[in-house]
Amino acid sequence: xxxxxxxxxxxxxxxxGKTVASLDEKISAHRQALDQQTREIVQWHFGEDTGCExxxxxxxxxxxxxxxxxxxxxxxxxxxxxxxDWLRGGPMRRWVPQPYQDKAIYVFETGGTTxxxxxxxxxxxxxxxYEMFSATLPDKSFPRGSNWLMLGPSGPRRLxxxxxxxxxxxxxxCFCVDxxxxxxxxxxxxGKVEEAKAYSAHVIDQAMAILSANNDIQCMFTTPKLLEAxxxxxxxxxxxxxxxxxxxxxxxxxxxxxxxFRFACEELLGPNVYITPTYGNTLMGLACGKPFDPADNYKxxxxxxxxxxxxxxxxxxxxxxxxxxGETGRVKLYTMTKELFVPGFLERDEGERExxxxxxxxxxxxxxxxxxxxxxxxxxxxx
Amino acid sequence: MIEIPxxxxxxxxxxxxxxxxxxxxxxxxxxxxxxxxAGLVQMxxxxxxxxxxxxxxxxxxxxxxxxxQAAELFLTATMPLGNGTQTPEQFxxxxxxxxxxxxxxxxxxxxxxxxxxxxxxxILDALTRGLPLxxxxxxxxxxxxxxxxxxxxxxxxxxxxxPSNSPGVHTLWLPAIPLQIGLVLKPGSSEPWTxxxxxxAFAAAGVPREAFSLYPxxxxxxxxxxxxxxxxxxxGGTATVEKYAGDPxxxxxxxxxxxxxxxxxxxxxxxxxxxxxxRSVLINGGRSCINCSGIWASRHTEAIADxxxxxxxxxxxxxxxxxxxxxxxxxxxxxxxxxxxxxxxGCQSEAVTEMTAKYRDGDRLIRKERCDYLRPTVLHVSxxxxxxxxxxxxxxxxxxxxCPQKQMLSRIGTTLVGTAITADEQWIRELVDxxxxxxxxxxxxxxxxxxxxxPHEGNIIDFLFRNRAFQNSLPPAH
Numbered sequence: 001x002x003x004x005x006x007x008x009x010x011x012x013x014x015x016x017g018k019t020v021a022s023l024d025e026k027i028s029a030h031r032q033a034l035d036q037q038t039r040e041i042v043q044w045h046f047g048e049d050t051g052c053e054x055x056x057x058x059x060x061x062x063x064x065x066x067x068x069x070x071x072x073x074x075x076x077x078x079x080x081x082x083x084x085d086w087l088r089g090g091p092m093r094r095w096v097p098q099p100y101q102d103k104a105i106y107v108f109e110t111g112g113t114t115x116x117x118x119x120x121x122x123x124x125x126x127x128x129x130y131e132m133f134s135a136t137l138p139d140k141s142f143p144r145g146s147n148w149l150m151l152g153p154s155g156p157r158r159l160x161x162x163x164x165x166x167x168x169x170x171x172x173x174c175f176c177v178d179x180x181x182x183x184x185x186x187x188x189x190x191g192k193v194e195e196a197k198a199y200s201a202h203v204i205d206q207a208m209a210i211l212s213a214n215n216d217i218q219c220m221f222t223t224p225k226l227l228e229a230x231x232x233x234x235x236x237x238x239x240x241x242x243x244x245x246x247x248x249x250x251x252x253x254x255x256x257x258x259x260x261f262r263f264a265c266e267e268l269l270g271p272n273v274y275i276t277p278t279y280g281n282t283l284m285g286l287a288c289g290k291p292f293d294p295a296d297n298y299k300x301x302x303x304x305x306x307x308x309x310x311x312x313x314x315x316x317x318x319x320x321x322x323x324x325x326g327e328t329g330r331v332k333l334y335t336m337t338k339e340l341f342v343p344g345f346l347e348r349d350e351g352e353r354e355x356x357x358x359x360x361x362x363x364x365x366x367x368x369x370x371x372x373x374x375x376x377x378x379x380x381x382x383x
Numbered sequence: 384m385i386e387i388p389x390x391x392x393x394x395x396x397x398x399x400x401x402x403x404x405x406x407x408x409x410x411x412x413x414x415x416x417x418x419x420x421a422g423l424v425q426m427x428x429x430x431x432x433x434x435x436x437x438x439x440x441x442x443x444x445x446x447x448x449x450x451x452q453a454a455e456l457f458l459t460a461t462m463p464l465g466n467g468t469q470t471p472e473q474f475x476x477x478x479x480x481x482x483x484x485x486x487x488x489x490x491x492x493x494x495x496x497x498x499x500x501x502x503x504x505x506i507l508d509a510l511t512r513g514l515p516l517x518x519x520x521x522x523x524x525x526x527x528x529x530x531x532x533x534x535x536x537x538x539x540x541x542x543x544x545x546p547s548n549s550p551g552v553h554t555l556w557l558p559a560i561p562l563q564i565g566l567v568l569k570p571g572s573s574e575p576w577t578x579x580x581x582x583x584a585f586a587a588a589g590v591p592r593e594a595f596s597l598y599p600x601x602x603x604x605x606x607x608x609x610x611x612x613x614x615x616x617x618x619g620g621t622a623t624v625e626k627y628a629g630d631p632x633x634x635x636x637x638x639x640x641x642x643x644x645x646x647x648x649x650x651x652x653x654x655x656x657x658x659x660x661x662r663s664v665l666i667n668g669g670r671s672c673i674n675c676s677g678i679w680a681s682r683h684t685e686a687i688a689d690x691x692x693x694x695x696x697x698x699x700x701x702x703x704x705x706x707x708x709x710x711x712x713x714x715x716x717x718x719x720x721x722x723x724x725x726x727x728x729g730c731q732s733e734a735v736t737e738m739t740a741k742y743r744d745g746d747r748l749i750r751k752e753r754c755d756y757l758r759p760t761v762l763h764v765s766x767x768x769x770x771x772x773x774x775x776x777x778x779x780x781x782x783x784x785x786c787p788q789k790q791m792l793s794r795i796g797t798t799l800v801g802t803a804i805t806a807d808e809q810w811i812r813e814l815v816d817x818x819x820x821x822x823x824x825x826x827x828x829x830x831x832x833x834x835x836x837x838p839h840e841g842n843i844i845d846f847l848f849r850n851r852a853f854q855n856s857l858p859p860a861h
Contacts, residue, residue: 263426
């Protein structure tokens with residue numbers, strides 16, 4: 001409502017009588033919405049009758065009272081950093097807000113090839129996130145009612161169910177190919193490159209079979225590496241992604257560089273296949289890419305789904321301090337849904353802080369890549 | 384700022400990702416390399432056959448002439464480099480500035496590469512044992528002795544994942560062009576200079592640019608070159624060599640563990656050979672796989688080690704521009720320190736004595752702000768089973784090992800260049816039969832003295848071509 005109020009303020013410069021808000025007004029309105037969301041979510045997660053066991057217990061260790069001392073987004077800095085190790089091991093129900101205890105609960109895992117995985121509980125967030133994301137997809141490239149191919153990591157991840165829901169929400173059916181990225185990481189760590197390649201070929205074989213089976217697949221989710229492998233396989237067989245019938249690709253899951261984006265657009269896909277980069281994880285949800293603009297020279301800028309989640313780019317030494325626009329810093333995430341509260345988590349990524357955009361009037365992050373301190377020891381982009 | 388593009392079958396490609404090539408001492412950005420992505424390589428390799436096709440339109444003999452022209456241009460001309468140009472002196476200066484190699488060594492390696500290129504006709508004649516080269520073009524043909532032979536190209540292109548620390552290795556891929564095999568080069572991150580200058584020299588001499596791709600980029604680009612080229616070479620450490628062992632598509636060049644073995648018949652006259660020993664250890668900053676890292680004899684080993692240490696122990700790090708500079712810098716943080724620690728650990732053994740310390744004014748490890756040096760080190764090893772008896776580092780380092788002559792061949796392990804100083808015919812026969820020695824020198828020949836008419840780590844003709852049967856008429860009745 002706050003946003004709508006801001007939008008109705010003045011005449012557009014084209015003089016045709018449309019009422020539009022300036023970017024500054026939109027930024028201000030969305031900031032108010034974010035503060036409002038913060039207050040509501042903190043009241044929910046720390047309310048005696050609504051909060052989950054984890055946060056109610058944690059609250060006892062704070063030197064402030066979230067219920068009275070958090071009045072806006074900036075007050076989230078009063079919380080200690082969220083530690084993802086808290087997500088390792090059960091009981092999972094300690095994360096479920098009391099009013100949701102009787103609902104059907106999903107548990108999704110993230111990261112890790114060994115040991116106890118990090119898990120989060122979900123009731124409906126994955127559906128909500130992807131329904132919101134659906135609104136950003138152009139119908140021309142992601143025709144409603146057409147079918148989808150989900151070519152990416154499945155298993156305990158939320159991605160498979162989320163993509164399937166996205167397809168169903170848009171009136172289509174989702175065809176899935178199984179993929180276990182943890183096995184690929186294990187193979188690579190053991191130097192079994194040939195086995196990893198064979199596994200990748202096995203995954204692409206399945207995608208090729210589905211695409212050739214008259215399934216009216218026009219939309220696809222996949223990762224950069226798998227898209228590259230699929231596109232080159234199709235070319236080797238005298239076809240192409242476009243000729244296979246795919247019109248729109250929602251791509252993400254691993255590092256997505258500016259050069260690769262250009263390579264994909266210019267050489268793998270051609271002008272008639274739309275590709276939208278995304279950035280996200282099980283904790284935050286899905287950040288959308290800024291709409292393609294030739295002036296950006298394929299620079300990829302992501303915007304979090306505010307106010308449900310926020311991305312900040314913060315100083316490497318002081319995570320409470322934002323870097324200037326265009327400057328490099330570490331990615332810090334916040335999640336504020338009724339199912340999960342993450343008051344500041346330092347991602348294993350870095351990037352540049354970007355100015356708000358008309359479609360997403362809040363801060364974005366561009367050129368996301370592995371945090372340089374971890375980059376040398378992390379196996380990234382394996383699938 | 385010099386901007387150097389990716390080259391895709393002769394076409395420059397400006398990448399959106401670039402990497403700085405910096406001065407090893409000051410950190411000053413010397414050039415900006417456009418970075419390929421792995422998919423780009425795979426995309427281009429789908430057209431690899433065209434590289435050989437375009438070269439096959441020019442007879443091998445004509446390509447050999449173009450090699451001679453290219454050698455002259457490489458050595459003397461101002462050549463294009465990215466968005467600028469480069470004189471021969473600028474080439475040596477920038478190579479020295481980004482790799483830490485002394486200028487005199489950069490010049491030496493430049494001459495070596497040009498020498499091989501200018502003598503390509505003789506080299507190919509030797510390596511093919513006089514095969515008419517049009518047989519390689521056509522795939523088959525009749526030899527002068529009336530025998531039908533067929534040589535089938537194993538790959539239309541040769542892929543190279545090149546190092547940053549040893550510009551001399553570029554000699555290994557130069558024969559590909561006159562053999563009508565295209566080149567796919569992944570230059571080392573701090574030594575793109577030789578591949579790019581050689582590419583421009585070939586092009587200026589009239590070799591079609593479409594026969595070349597150059598892909599500067601991260602590791603996955605190198606992996607993709609190895610994966611997609613049917614024949615490729617990589618340069619690395621022991622782990623790299625082990626990784627590709629048994630893969631017929633990949634020739635992995637690693638440490639040489641080159642050695643000099645002194646026979647019992649001449650060891651009492653070891654002082655006569657001291658210059659050969661010192662030269663084999665010290666030349667090219669000790670960086671090459673053909674530098675000597677082990678000297679084996681049955682007696683006088685302490686005296687030999689002491690004499691070498693007296694000669695090379697005082698050698699210290701000098702500015703790269705100093706004509707007497709004999710050591711190259713280590714530019715990878717921590718690398719020199721790790722080697723230094725390994726050597727110190729090795730010296731804890733009762734069988735090992737560091738002989739250079741008393742001739743050195745200071746520590747072996749010299750730490751500088753952005754690079755390190757290791758000063759020449761000679762060890763005496765009294766037990767040939769000690770791990771330090773067979774070790775190699777990328778600086779002037781040698782172990783002088785005491786070992787009975789009759790045990791040497793069973794103890795030395797894999798040896799790229801083995802110089803045996805002896806006239807003992809029986810032992811020479813055993814040396815000739817020793818399959819773990821790649822290049823065998825008999826006599827006082829420095830390990831680094833290569834005759835380019837001889838194969839190096841396998842004959843490149845055998846690597847790039849398959850000698851198989853071909854018949855276009857009935858064979859004689861039998």
